[in-house]
Amino acid sequence: MTRFAGAGDLPALRTVWDACFPGDTAFGGFFFSELYKPEQALVFQQDDRVTGMLHMLPFKRNDGADAAYIYGVGTLPEYRRRGQSAALITEAARLNDVCFLIPQEERLFGFYERFGFKTVFYTRGFHADVPANARRAGIEDIPLLDGIYRDAVDVRVERSARHWSHIIDDGGIFMWDGGYAVISDGEITEAFGAGTASEITGKPLGMANKWPVGSAYLNFMYN
Numbered sequence: 001m002t003r004f005a006g007a008g009d010l011p012a013l014r015t016v017w018d019a020c021f022p023g024d025t026a027f028g029g030f031f032f033s034e035l036y037k038p039e040q041a042l043v044f045q046q047d048d049r050v051t052g053m054l055h056m057l058p059f060k061r062n063d064g065a066d067a068a069y070i071y072g073v074g075t076l077p078e079y080r081r082r083g084q085s086a087a088l089i090t091e092a093a094r095l096n097d098v099c100f101l102i103p104q105e106e107r108l109f110g111f112y113e114r115f116g117f118k119t120v121f122y123t124r125g126f127h128a129d130v131p132a133n134a135r136r137a138g139i140e141d142i143p144l145l146d147g148i149y150r151d152a153v154d155v156r157v158e159r160s161a162r163h164w165s166h167i168i169d170d171g172g173i174f175m176w177d178g179g180y181a182v183i184s185d186g187e188i189t190e191a192f193g194a195g196t197a198s199e200i201t202g203k204p205l206g207m208a209n210k211w212p213v214g215s216a217y218l219n220f221m222y223n
Contacts, residue, residue: 001044001045001046002042002043002044002045002087002088002091003042003043003045004038004039004041004042004043005038005039005041005042005043005053006038007038009038009041009043009050010032010036012043012049012050013032013036013041013043013050013053014028014032015050015076016050016051016052016053016074016075016076017031017032017053017072017074019074019076019077020072020074020075020076021072021074030166031072034160034162034163034166035057035163036055040055040056040057040058041053041054041055041056042054042055042056042088042091042092044075044079044084044087044088046079046082046084051075051076051079051084052074052075052076052079052084052085052088053072053073053074053088054070054071054072054073054085054088054089054091054092055070055071055072055073056068056069056070056071056092056095056096056099057069057071059100065097065098066096066097066098067096067097067098067099067100067208068092068095068096068098068099068100069099069100069101070089070092070099070100070101071101073085073088073089073101086114086115089112089115090115093115093116093209097210098208098209098210099117099208099209099210100117100120100121100206100207100208100209101117101206101207101208102121102205102206102207103206103207106204109204109207112207113207115209116209116210117207117208117209118207118208118209119204119205119206119207120206120207120208121204121205121206121207121208122201122202122203122204122205123201123202123203123204123205124198124199124201125198125199125201126181126188126189126190126191126196126198127188127191127196127197127198127199128179128181128188128191128195128196128197129195129196130174130176130181130195131176131177131195133176134174134175134176134181135174135175135176136172136173136174136175137168137172137173137174137175137180138168139161139165139168141173141175142161142164142165142168144175145164145173145175145180146159146164148178148179148180148192148193149192151192151193152192152193153192167182170184171183171184171185171189176194176195177194178193178194178195179191179192179193179194179195179196180192180193181196
């Protein structure tokens with residue numbers, strides 16, 4: 001059965017996360033300490049244990065409409081192919097007026113189409129003319145970074161100071177007057193403000209239900 005997560009479900013959710021996303025254990029610690037809220041999580045319970053999960057992160061569209069970012073959908077390996085993810089997605093769609101998500105693998109686009117999701121967001125390539133006087137951002141620069149981010153991104157995930165700290169510690173941010181670039185694995189993964197440009201590359205990125213195709217571009221990176 002599906003239900004909202006409870007206060008005592010955190011260890012079980014971490015077990016599901018580690019089983020489903022073995023390469024994201026470190027980020028899982030950040031997610032559950034900073035972003036996870038029981039009232040925004042659905043779990044599937046079978047055999048008196050949590051066997052699946054889905055998180056619904058609140059989001060604002062650039063037209064002011066509320067939406068839910070469906071994140072971290074996963075089922076324990078021994079309970080897969082029993083319709084648990086389907087039940088969780090169906091329940092999330094029932095609870096929220098608008099849902100969107102980013103499939104982890106290309107093959108999953110077809111899976112989510114079964115639930116009324118359509119591809120409406122595409123990848124964007126970032127380019128930044130990093131000035132010679134650019135410097136690495138520190139914790140003290142978070143207010144400036146957040147201001148640039150808010151001005152540049154209409155549809156966004158709100159970032160707390162701790163969230164920004166995680167991005168700074170993970171790969172680093174170079175910033176200059178009016179702009180910044182996030183570096184991850186030696187590549188620019190996000191660039192906004194003065195001296196930056198971007199273009200849509202056309203590769204499918206995200207899906208949504210009840211969201212007119214082309215009505216908005218999902219312009220954010222969830223680091």
